[in-house]
Amino acid sequence: MSPASRAALLEVLIHGELPRAEIARRLHLSRASLTRITRGLVEAGVLAEGQTRLMAQTGRPSEMLHLRADARHFLGIKLTGDALYAVVTDLAAAAVASVERPLPSREVADVVAEIADVARGFAETYPTLTSVGIAIAGRVSQPAGGALVEHSAFLDWTDVPLGALVRDATGLPCAVENDVQALTATEHWFGAGAGIDDMALITVGVGIGCGLVVNGRPLDGAHSRSGLISHFIVDEDGPPCGLGHRGCASSMLVSGAIAEAYDRPGVDYAGVVKAARAGDARALDVFADAGRALGMLIATVASLVDPQKIVLTGDGIPVVELGGDAMHRAIADRVDKDAVEVDLDVRTWDFSEWARAGAGLAIRALLA
Template sequence: MSDSASVDIAGLAPAVKAALLEVLIHGELPRAEIARRLNLSRASLTRITRTLVDAGLLAEGGTRLMAQTGRPSEMLILQPQARHVLGIKLTGDVLYATVTDLSATAVASRELRLPSPDPADVVAEIAGVAREFSAEYPDIVAVGIAIAGRVRQDRAGAVVEVSAFLDWTDVPLGAMVTEATGLPCSVENDVRALTVTEHWFGAGTGLDDMALITVGVGIGCGLVVNGRLVEGAHARAGQLSHLIVDDAGPYCDLGHRGCATSMLVNSAIVGAYRVAGVDYEGVVAAARAGDAVARAIFADAGRALGVLVASVANLTDPQKIVLTGDGIAVVELAGDAMRAEIARRLDTEAVDVDIDVRLWDFSEWARAGAGLAIRDMLS
């Protein structure tokens, strides 16, 4: 590892992190603009940028004439390949791993079956993957883990309070992974991790207010308000799964009639189709082929999604709502029904909702873990 690569990003001074973050999120910027945004003197910015250039994190580019001053200003450019991070997504039986650079661009991925859900076995697998990737990327500086469930942040590290898929309760995953890998480890609910990553590196780049809704095996919602991820008093913000969307709808497993889960998640769509041996992909294929029953089921699901989108828009007034997840075919198959329901339920004075539909790959969850680790290094 080079001397520049040995510089600890997490240990940089707050002002240095702030300057790096500006370029990370907004792309190449002139020195004068960074100084203006951070309210820094020219001398202070010179010291800060020298630290970042010497660390290999920024590079000095050419000059650009700035309209505000009429004078040329030197550009600073992120060197994303200067460090790498390891992102992990855990399901009940599979570990997805992705290495990204500092711009959360994936450079390598793999997946493997977990030998068991026992925390010690899972951590051993994470450590093994970290060792394998470190052979090619010796500058991996952090691990980020996205997990379905509830996570709390303790002084000793992140603790998984509950994860139903893994049958975990109060597992100190952050500390365990740090001990096994020697790397700082961030852990967060998978939807929140994905929201962070979309906010910094995806559809929400540069926005102060956005929402993300995931549709698939379950329903998730992440919110960013005034530039900050909303967690809530009990780390449970964004609970939309059992919002009632149709008083005459079917019942979910918890006995709620017409909630979003009863109409929108993949298993609900399969259950409504009622054809033995047909899974979610099969119902999607049937709808695409014009099957009237399948299309009617997706129309109901589209209306349910429209209720959720309108509810989030009315409550938080975001600049953008990102829709994604392994059940995102609902937008393709029932986009008109979704949009009609949004229009019907939006406040009369509401601004039209900017909806960004993102195609889905399951490795995005692992990339979200990497984005989380990058955020925590610079927070």
């Protein structure tokens, strides 16, 4: 697919049904060139022609083009330390099937074999399965030979060429990325950030993550290390984290820190959430502290990059429900007086969203 064809398809993919003339205007192409390009996309089955509408700008008729989302399917994978979550999506990143499996072990060969088995099973139902995308917690780089998992603490992996291994095992192209970066990119094209050039995504839960989109492009950083905010100091009198930082976000906001702060034998994070919802004063105080920590992070990100929107999500999202007042006060206290009010979009969560982010990554790899 040529760059011009990809650009035309992307316009419809991200913005929905569009007139030919509007696509030509956005891509600075002549009507003849656009017609030639879109004819190829229609013949390939990824775009379809619709009704003709009058263009308000010119008063001339223009044929509408819309996405044939079912023309391609993509397999998204999320790997944790003990489970594999898989989702099949269409070309618009809408989930059409899913499965969850325990990992037989953390050995690389066993995990790759499990991914290949899932791919084979889905390929029988979805013969248009085009590629695989994998979202994984950890550091991922993109050398020429395929994605390299430099380190994943949950799987205890170091320097695993996962992209090439899965490609060889499945016969499908494979993209691999850090899970927060994959989720950010997918939300940018297919979710809360669709049509937005500048956004941030913050995840809270077992860990803290941050992804950024600046000028319409995901921000990787010079060393693929952007968004490392979990050890920002949010309370100089706060508790120490595992690295000895006093009062950093990870010492107050992650699920384990919240359970530790509640300090009741046998009560985990879910138990603290249950206690807070029942009105337990100690649990509510712990979530207020966590909410303040989250508010500090949000204010810092907003001040640094001035995003149009900040998306909050993750398995620790109850902190917004239970510590939201403290979070909003911290934001108000910390943002610059000249800053525009932060547009927060709080998203509910389950692990299938991580897998869908993997599929979104595969779509982006194909088209971007």
